[in-house]
Amino acid sequence: xxxxxxxxxxxxxxxxxxxxxxxxxxxxxxxxxxxxxxxxxxxxxxxxxxxxxxxxxxxxxxxxxxxxxxxxxxxxxxxxxxxxxxxxxxxxxxxxxxxxxxxxxxxxx
Amino acid sequence: xxxxxxxxxxxxxxxxxxxxxxxxxxxxxxxxxxxxxxxxxxxxxxxxxxxxxxxxxxxxxxxxxxxxxxxxxxxxxxxxxxxxxxxxxxxxxxxxxxxxxxxxxxxxxxxxxxxxxxxxxxxxxxxxxxxxxxxxxxxxxxxxxxxxxxxxxxxxxxxxxxxxxxxxx
Numbered sequence: 001x002x003x004x005x006x007x008x009x010x011x012x013x014x015x016x017x018x019x020x021x022x023x024x025x026x027x028x029x030x031x032x033x034x035x036x037x038x039x040x041x042x043x044x045x046x047x048x049x050x051x052x053x054x055x056x057x058x059x060x061x062x063x064x065x066x067x068x069x070x071x072x073x074x075x076x077x078x079x080x081x082x083x084x085x086x087x088x089x090x091x092x093x094x095x096x097x098x099x100x101x102x103x104x105x106x107x108x109x
Numbered sequence: 110x111x112x113x114x115x116x117x118x119x120x121x122x123x124x125x126x127x128x129x130x131x132x133x134x135x136x137x138x139x140x141x142x143x144x145x146x147x148x149x150x151x152x153x154x155x156x157x158x159x160x161x162x163x164x165x166x167x168x169x170x171x172x173x174x175x176x177x178x179x180x181x182x183x184x185x186x187x188x189x190x191x192x193x194x195x196x197x198x199x200x201x202x203x204x205x206x207x208x209x210x211x212x213x214x215x216x217x218x219x220x221x222x223x224x225x226x227x228x229x230x231x232x233x234x235x236x237x238x239x240x241x242x243x244x245x246x247x248x249x250x251x252x253x254x255x256x257x258x259x260x261x262x263x264x265x266x267x268x269x270x271x272x273x274x275x276x277x278x
Binding site for chain 2: 026027028029032033034035036037038040042044045046048049052053055056057059060063065068070072073074075077078079081082084085087088089090091092094095098
Protein backbone atom coordinates (compact mmCIF):
# COMPACT_ATOMS: atom_id res chain seq x y z
CA UNK A 1 0.00 0.00 0.00
CA UNK A 2 2.88 2.33 0.86
CA UNK A 3 4.60 1.48 -2.41
CA UNK A 4 1.37 2.03 -4.31
CA UNK A 5 1.02 5.49 -2.76
CA UNK A 6 4.64 6.37 -3.52
CA UNK A 7 4.47 5.19 -7.11
CA UNK A 8 1.11 6.89 -7.70
CA UNK A 9 2.85 10.27 -7.33
CA UNK A 10 4.72 9.39 -10.54
CA UNK A 11 8.17 10.05 -9.05
CA UNK A 12 9.77 9.76 -12.48
CA UNK A 13 8.48 13.29 -13.19
CA UNK A 14 10.81 14.62 -10.50
CA UNK A 15 13.54 12.04 -10.10
CA UNK A 16 16.05 11.32 -12.83
CA UNK A 17 16.84 7.86 -11.46
CA UNK A 18 13.28 6.69 -11.01
CA UNK A 19 11.98 4.32 -13.67
CA UNK A 20 8.64 5.28 -15.27
CA UNK A 21 6.77 2.11 -14.31
CA UNK A 22 3.30 2.49 -12.84
CA UNK A 23 2.17 0.30 -9.93
CA UNK A 24 0.66 -2.93 -11.19
CA UNK A 25 -2.41 -4.43 -9.62
CA UNK A 26 -2.17 -8.19 -9.12
CA UNK A 27 -4.12 -10.00 -11.84
CA UNK A 28 -5.64 -13.28 -10.70
CA UNK A 29 -8.09 -15.48 -12.56
CA UNK A 30 -11.54 -15.92 -11.08
CA UNK A 31 -11.38 -19.69 -11.36
CA UNK A 32 -8.11 -20.97 -10.02
CA UNK A 33 -6.27 -24.14 -10.87
CA UNK A 34 -4.85 -25.25 -7.55
CA UNK A 35 -2.07 -27.77 -7.17
CA UNK A 36 -2.80 -30.02 -4.24
CA UNK A 37 0.27 -31.35 -2.51
CA UNK A 38 -0.74 -33.74 0.24
CA UNK A 39 2.74 -34.76 1.35
CA UNK A 40 6.31 -33.55 1.18
CA UNK A 41 7.25 -37.22 0.61
CA UNK A 42 9.18 -37.23 3.88
CA UNK A 43 6.57 -36.79 6.59
CA UNK A 44 2.96 -37.79 6.19
CA UNK A 45 0.64 -35.23 7.78
CA UNK A 46 -1.43 -36.25 10.79
CA UNK A 47 -5.05 -37.19 10.30
CA UNK A 48 -6.65 -33.81 11.13
CA UNK A 49 -4.47 -32.14 8.51
CA UNK A 50 -5.29 -34.77 5.90
CA UNK A 51 -8.95 -34.22 6.64
CA UNK A 52 -8.59 -30.45 6.44
CA UNK A 53 -6.84 -30.78 3.08
CA UNK A 54 -9.58 -33.04 1.71
CA UNK A 55 -12.35 -30.77 2.98
CA UNK A 56 -10.68 -27.69 1.58
CA UNK A 57 -10.18 -29.38 -1.80
CA UNK A 58 -13.83 -30.43 -1.88
CA UNK A 59 -15.09 -26.96 -1.01
CA UNK A 60 -12.80 -25.35 -3.55
CA UNK A 61 -13.86 -27.61 -6.39
CA UNK A 62 -17.51 -27.04 -5.47
CA UNK A 63 -16.81 -23.31 -5.74
CA UNK A 64 -15.63 -23.86 -9.29
CA UNK A 65 -11.88 -24.05 -8.82
CA UNK A 66 -9.91 -26.85 -10.34
CA UNK A 67 -7.89 -29.13 -8.10
CA UNK A 68 -4.85 -30.86 -9.51
CA UNK A 69 -3.08 -33.42 -7.37
CA UNK A 70 0.63 -33.72 -7.94
CA UNK A 71 3.71 -35.27 -6.40
CA UNK A 72 6.48 -32.80 -5.59
CA UNK A 73 9.79 -33.82 -7.14
CA UNK A 74 13.02 -34.27 -5.23
CA UNK A 75 11.87 -32.81 -1.90
CA UNK A 76 14.50 -34.66 0.10
CA UNK A 77 17.30 -33.40 -2.13
CA UNK A 78 15.95 -29.90 -1.77
CA UNK A 79 15.89 -30.17 2.00
CA UNK A 80 19.46 -31.44 2.12
CA UNK A 81 20.65 -28.54 -0.01
CA UNK A 82 18.59 -26.04 1.99
CA UNK A 83 20.37 -27.27 5.08
CA UNK A 84 23.73 -26.88 3.39
CA UNK A 85 22.89 -23.37 2.16
CA UNK A 86 21.79 -22.36 5.67
CA UNK A 87 25.15 -23.52 6.99
CA UNK A 88 27.56 -22.17 4.39
CA UNK A 89 29.93 -20.81 7.01
CA UNK A 90 29.72 -24.00 9.07
CA UNK A 91 27.25 -22.11 11.31
CA UNK A 92 30.08 -20.04 12.78
CA UNK A 93 28.09 -16.80 12.79
CA UNK A 94 25.00 -18.36 14.38
CA UNK A 95 26.99 -20.16 17.04
CA UNK A 96 28.88 -16.97 17.83
CA UNK A 97 25.59 -15.10 18.03
CA UNK A 98 23.97 -17.63 20.36
CA UNK A 99 27.03 -17.76 22.58
CA UNK A 100 27.01 -13.95 22.79
CA UNK A 101 23.35 -14.02 23.80
CA UNK A 102 24.23 -16.55 26.45
CA UNK A 103 26.95 -14.35 27.87
CA UNK A 104 24.85 -11.21 27.89
CA UNK A 105 21.87 -12.88 29.57
CA UNK A 106 24.03 -14.61 32.16
CA UNK A 107 25.74 -11.32 33.00
CA UNK A 108 22.40 -9.68 33.69
CA UNK A 109 21.24 -12.31 36.13
CA UNK B 110 31.51 -22.81 23.72
CA UNK B 111 28.26 -23.34 25.56
CA UNK B 112 25.69 -25.17 23.51
CA UNK B 113 23.05 -25.38 26.21
CA UNK B 114 21.74 -21.99 25.14
CA UNK B 115 19.62 -23.30 22.31
CA UNK B 116 15.92 -23.95 22.61
CA UNK B 117 15.50 -27.75 22.31
CA UNK B 118 13.35 -27.51 19.18
CA UNK B 119 15.95 -25.35 17.45
CA UNK B 120 18.57 -27.85 18.43
CA UNK B 121 16.41 -30.68 17.12
CA UNK B 122 16.22 -29.12 13.64
CA UNK B 123 19.98 -29.67 13.47
CA UNK B 124 20.37 -26.26 11.89
CA UNK B 125 22.80 -24.80 14.39
CA UNK B 126 25.61 -27.29 14.75
CA UNK B 127 29.26 -26.66 14.05
CA UNK B 128 30.18 -27.92 10.58
CA UNK B 129 33.01 -27.45 8.15
CA UNK B 130 32.50 -24.28 6.12
CA UNK B 131 31.46 -24.86 2.52
CA UNK B 132 34.18 -24.44 -0.08
CA UNK B 133 33.68 -22.06 -2.99
CA UNK B 134 33.50 -25.01 -5.34
CA UNK B 135 30.74 -26.67 -3.34
CA UNK B 136 28.93 -23.36 -3.06
CA UNK B 137 28.86 -23.05 -6.86
CA UNK B 138 27.61 -26.62 -7.05
CA UNK B 139 24.83 -25.87 -4.56
CA UNK B 140 23.77 -22.83 -6.57
CA UNK B 141 23.80 -24.84 -9.78
CA UNK B 142 21.64 -27.52 -8.17
CA UNK B 143 19.26 -24.85 -6.94
CA UNK B 144 18.94 -23.38 -10.42
CA UNK B 145 18.34 -26.84 -11.83
CA UNK B 146 15.61 -27.56 -9.28
CA UNK B 147 14.02 -24.14 -9.73
CA UNK B 148 13.81 -24.86 -13.46
CA UNK B 149 12.39 -28.31 -12.75
CA UNK B 150 9.71 -26.79 -10.52
CA UNK B 151 8.99 -24.03 -13.03
CA UNK B 152 8.38 -26.69 -15.69
CA UNK B 153 6.12 -28.50 -13.23
CA UNK B 154 4.02 -25.34 -12.76
CA UNK B 155 3.84 -24.96 -16.54
CA UNK B 156 2.93 -28.60 -17.15
CA UNK B 157 0.22 -28.63 -14.49
CA UNK B 158 -0.86 -25.13 -15.51
CA UNK B 159 -1.62 -24.25 -11.88
CA UNK B 160 -1.97 -20.85 -10.19
CA UNK B 161 -0.98 -21.88 -6.70
CA UNK B 162 -0.17 -24.84 -4.51
CA UNK B 163 -2.21 -25.89 -1.51
CA UNK B 164 -0.29 -27.96 1.01
CA UNK B 165 0.11 -28.53 4.75
CA UNK B 166 2.27 -26.19 6.81
CA UNK B 167 3.85 -29.05 8.72
CA UNK B 168 3.08 -32.76 9.05
CA UNK B 169 1.32 -31.96 12.32
CA UNK B 170 -0.59 -29.14 13.96
CA UNK B 171 0.74 -27.06 16.82
CA UNK B 172 2.82 -29.33 19.01
CA UNK B 173 3.71 -29.45 22.63
CA UNK B 174 6.32 -26.83 23.41
CA UNK B 175 9.81 -27.58 22.09
CA UNK B 176 8.79 -30.54 19.92
CA UNK B 177 8.68 -28.82 16.55
CA UNK B 178 11.40 -29.75 14.12
CA UNK B 179 9.93 -30.90 10.86
CA UNK B 180 10.48 -27.98 8.49
CA UNK B 181 10.20 -29.78 5.14
CA UNK B 182 6.91 -28.15 4.16
CA UNK B 183 8.16 -24.60 4.66
CA UNK B 184 11.92 -24.51 4.08
CA UNK B 185 11.44 -25.96 0.59
CA UNK B 186 9.59 -22.83 -0.55
CA UNK B 187 12.36 -20.79 1.01
CA UNK B 188 14.81 -22.76 -1.14
CA UNK B 189 12.80 -22.21 -4.33
CA UNK B 190 12.14 -18.52 -3.56
CA UNK B 191 8.36 -18.96 -3.55
CA UNK B 192 6.04 -16.74 -1.53
CA UNK B 193 3.81 -18.70 0.85
CA UNK B 194 1.12 -17.91 3.37
CA UNK B 195 -0.90 -19.77 5.93
CA UNK B 196 -4.69 -19.95 6.33
CA UNK B 197 -6.25 -21.26 9.53
CA UNK B 198 -9.12 -23.58 8.65
CA UNK B 199 -10.29 -25.10 11.90
CA UNK B 200 -9.48 -26.78 15.15
CA UNK B 201 -8.82 -30.35 16.17
CA UNK B 202 -11.88 -32.02 17.63
CA UNK B 203 -12.28 -34.97 19.89
CA UNK B 204 -13.35 -37.18 16.96
CA UNK B 205 -10.08 -36.46 15.17
CA UNK B 206 -8.06 -37.57 18.15
CA UNK B 207 -9.66 -40.99 18.17
CA UNK B 208 -8.93 -41.63 14.49
CA UNK B 209 -6.22 -44.19 13.97
CA UNK B 210 -3.98 -44.08 10.99
CA UNK B 211 -1.45 -46.32 9.31
CA UNK B 212 2.04 -45.10 10.00
CA UNK B 213 4.96 -45.04 7.62
CA UNK B 214 8.18 -44.97 9.61
CA UNK B 215 9.46 -44.34 13.11
CA UNK B 216 9.50 -40.55 12.88
CA UNK B 217 6.01 -40.40 11.41
CA UNK B 218 4.83 -42.75 14.08
CA UNK B 219 6.14 -40.46 16.75
CA UNK B 220 4.03 -37.58 15.44
CA UNK B 221 0.99 -39.77 15.04
CA UNK B 222 1.41 -41.05 18.55
CA UNK B 223 1.40 -37.50 19.78
CA UNK B 224 -1.89 -37.19 18.00
CA UNK B 225 -3.54 -40.55 18.45
CA UNK B 226 -1.98 -42.71 21.12
CA UNK B 227 -2.69 -42.69 24.82
CA UNK B 228 -0.21 -40.91 27.01
CA UNK B 229 3.08 -42.34 28.17
CA UNK B 230 5.74 -44.45 26.51
CA UNK B 231 6.75 -41.82 24.03
CA UNK B 232 10.28 -41.51 25.29
CA UNK B 233 10.21 -37.75 24.93
CA UNK B 234 11.07 -35.84 28.00
CA UNK B 235 9.62 -32.45 27.01
CA UNK B 236 6.11 -33.62 26.24
CA UNK B 237 3.28 -32.86 28.58
CA UNK B 238 2.03 -36.25 29.64
CA UNK B 239 -1.55 -35.76 28.58
CA UNK B 240 -1.33 -37.75 25.34
CA UNK B 241 -3.49 -36.79 22.38
CA UNK B 242 -5.26 -34.24 24.51
CA UNK B 243 -2.21 -32.06 23.81
CA UNK B 244 -3.65 -31.59 20.34
CA UNK B 245 -7.17 -30.80 21.30
CA UNK B 246 -8.39 -27.45 19.98
CA UNK B 247 -5.07 -26.89 18.25
CA UNK B 248 -5.66 -24.80 15.15
CA UNK B 249 -5.32 -26.58 11.79
CA UNK B 250 -3.79 -24.50 9.02
CA UNK B 251 -3.10 -24.94 5.34
CA UNK B 252 -0.42 -23.30 3.28
CA UNK B 253 -0.84 -21.50 -0.02
CA UNK B 254 2.24 -21.21 -2.18
CA UNK B 255 2.57 -18.90 -5.16
CA UNK B 256 5.14 -18.62 -7.86
CA UNK B 257 8.41 -16.77 -7.60
CA UNK B 258 7.89 -12.96 -7.44
CA UNK B 259 4.10 -13.30 -7.44
CA UNK B 260 3.71 -12.33 -3.80
CA UNK B 261 0.73 -10.03 -4.31
CA UNK B 262 -1.08 -12.53 -6.50
CA UNK B 263 -0.49 -15.11 -3.78
CA UNK B 264 -2.13 -12.82 -1.23
CA UNK B 265 -5.17 -12.38 -3.47
CA UNK B 266 -5.42 -16.14 -4.01
CA UNK B 267 -5.10 -16.75 -0.26
CA UNK B 268 -8.04 -14.39 0.25
CA UNK B 269 -10.05 -16.29 -2.38
CA UNK B 270 -9.27 -19.67 -0.86
CA UNK B 271 -9.95 -18.38 2.64
CA UNK B 272 -13.37 -17.11 1.50
CA UNK B 273 -14.27 -20.49 0.04
CA UNK B 274 -12.91 -22.72 2.79
CA UNK B 275 -13.94 -20.64 5.78
CA UNK B 276 -17.06 -19.15 4.19
CA UNK B 277 -17.02 -15.46 3.27
CA UNK B 278 -18.20 -13.70 6.37
